[in-house]
Amino acid sequence: MKRERGSVAQRMAKLLELPAEIVLDLPKTTLVGGMQVFVENHGGLLSYAPDEIRVRTVQGEIVISGRGLKIGSIMPRELVVDGRISQVELKR
Amino acid sequence: MLVRTLWSHLQGYVIIRAKGRRLEALINEAVAAGARLWRLDRATPRLLVARTDAANFRRIARTGRRLGVRVSALEKRGVPFVLGRWRRRRAFLLVGALFVGLFYGLSRFVWFVDVHGVERLPAEEVVAAAARSGLRPGVLRSDVEREEVVLGLHRELPRIAWAAVEIKGALGTVRVVERTEPDPPLQGPGHIVAAYDGFVERIVVSQGQGLVRVGDTVQRGQPLISGMLVPGSDAFARKVEVGEPPVLRAEGFVAGRVWYRGEAEVAIPPDEAGAVSAEAVAAAGRQASEAAEAAVLEAIPPDGEIKERDLAVVEDMEASPPVVRATLIVSVYQNLGRFSPVAPSPEADGSGLKDESDGQEDGQLQRPEP
Numbered sequence: 413m414k415r416e417r418g419s420v421a422q423r424m425a426k427l428l429e430l431p432a433e434i435v436l437d438l439p440k441t442t443l444v445g446g447m448q449v450f451v452e453n454h455g456g457l458l459s460y461a462p463d464e465i466r467v468r469t470v471q472g473e474i475v476i477s478g479r480g481l482k483i484g485s486i487m488p489r490e491l492v493v494d495g496r497i498s499q500v501e502l503k504r
Numbered sequence: 505m506l507v508r509t510l511w512s513h514l515q516g517y518v519i520i521r522a523k524g525r526r527l528e529a530l531i532n533e534a535v536a537a538g539a540r541l542w543r544l545d546r547a548t549p550r551l552l553v554a555r556t557d558a559a560n561f562r563r564i565a566r567t568g569r570r571l572g573v574r575v576s577a578l579e580k581r582g583v584p585f586v587l588g589r590w591r592r593r594r595a596f597l598l599v600g601a602l603f604v605g606l607f608y609g610l611s612r613f614v615w616f617v618d619v620h621g622v623e624r625l626p627a628e629e630v631v632a633a634a635a636r637s638g639l640r641p642g643v644l645r646s647d648v649e650r651e652e653v654v655l656g657l658h659r660e661l662p663r664i665a666w667a668a669v670e671i672k673g674a675l676g677t678v679r680v681v682e683r684t685e686p687d688p689p690l691q692g693p694g695h696i697v698a699a700y701d702g703f704v705e706r707i708v709v710s711q712g713q714g715l716v717r718v719g720d721t722v723q724r725g726q727p728l729i730s731g732m733l734v735p736g737s738d739a740f741a742r743k744v745e746v747g748e749p750p751v752l753r754a755e756g757f758v759a760g761r762v763w764y765r766g767e768a769e770v771a772i773p774p775d776e777a778g779a780v781s782a783e784a785v786a787a788a789g790r791q792a793s794e795a796a797e798a799a800v801l802e803a804i805p806p807d808g809e810i811k812e813r814d815l816a817v818v819e820d821m822e823a824s825p826p827v828v829r830a831t832l833i834v835s836v837y838q839n840l841g842r843f844s845p846v847a848p849s850p851e852a853d854g855s856g857l858k859d860e861s862d863g864q865e866d867g868q869l870q871r872p873e874p
Contacts, residue, residue: 456528456531456532456535456536457528457531457532458528459528460527460528460531460544460546460552461546461549462546482543482544482545482546483531483541483544483554484542484543484544485540485541485542485543485544486531486535486540486541486542486544487535487540487541488535488536488538
């Protein structure tokens with residue numbers, strides 16, 4: 413059922429050329445250089461440490477590794493991580 | 505980002521400190537409830553410093569209590585908190601506002617009126633005239649019609665040639681320029697008398713009776729041109745009829761030679777040996793003549809014209825210390841006469857010739873021997 417609806421929505425999104433992350437609530441992760449990561453549609457923090465920040469999303473877990481990581485801001489839909497980022501990983 | 509920062513400031517934000525184990529849970533719950541957190545700094549695994557909007561602070565603290573995290577406010581920043589602080593200082597603010605208000609209110613009035621440019625006219629008269637035209641201490645600045653005040657000044661003080669009114673702050677300034685009035689016409693009876701001892705070289709009589717001739721020697725105070733009417737003439741009779749002294753105003757010009765004498769004495773300084781050198785004598789001589797000349801020049805009236813000069817320098821070696829005396833005699837061609845009014849007195853019938861300004865040259869008019 414869920415898959416069916418998802419695929420319909422997916423097709424709709426493609427048809428109407430709407431961004432998938434908005435229509436489907438998918439996480440959108442943007443890496444700005446090696447110093448900033450934006451995670452839209454996040455589902456909350458799993459852990460927060462200066463060398464690793466783990467973020468929950470509907471697709472799994474996004475792990476941001478680096479040094480001196482800080483959360484620049486966190487809002488219901490958007491999360492900004494600042495610091496020297498070395499790795500961004502999606503764990504399904 | 506700047507907009508957001510400004511907005512946070514306007515709304516007020518709190519720097520919170522959260523101490524506990526379940527910090528991620530606290531962040532998640534706060535965000536799920538709609539809060540925004542920024543500049544999160546996890547100093548240690550059990551300590552978090554972050555900023556959040558003032559409106560969310562209480563809720564986050566409550567959530568923290570439930571999760572076993574102690575949430576406290578490190579600092580409150582932004583406009584509402586600043587205002588709150590001011591609100592507590594209401595009395596202070598009130599006095600400040602009162603002061604500003606009072607100052608503003610007072611600054612709308614003219615408090616001082618100043619007068620510039622008066623010479624003979626008393627400044628109080630100008631101030632009074634300005635006050636009657638609407639410029640006086642205590643009136644609203646906006647009520648002062650400058651043109652009206654200027655017109656009023658001209659109306660009330662005919663001796664003013666020009667007036668301007670300026671208002672700067674609480675000070676109203678009236679600038680006036682007085683009319684330069686001609687000297688009162690010379691009138692009234694009187695004689696021309698000698699102002700100096702001298703020798704008459706020129707005499708021109710335009711009104712009155714000339715009493716001296718070229719070549720006469722005159723003394724200070726001596727009448728030169730008489731204003732006395734000749735007894736028996738029509739003018740004399742008319743004057744007597746109305747009870748006025750039979751004296752008219754003598755007019756004319758008497759010029760001649762006046763001698764001035766200037767003296768000076770300068771000591772000759774002896775040199776180391778106690779002797780008097782020729783140079784020292786010469787220097788003292790120069791000094792003495794200069795001093796004598798200065799004394800003479802000071803006495804000569806501005807219209808005087810130096811005709812002759814005679815300088816005598818004498819060394820007196822017998823005196824101790826030895827001195828040099830310089831005597832300068834200058835003859836000057838100049839005006840000799842001076843008008844001397846006669847006070848109108850009914851009983852005076854020509855004998856009232858009196859040098860009032862001198863006081864001592866009192867006496868009968870004496871005609872020079874022909």
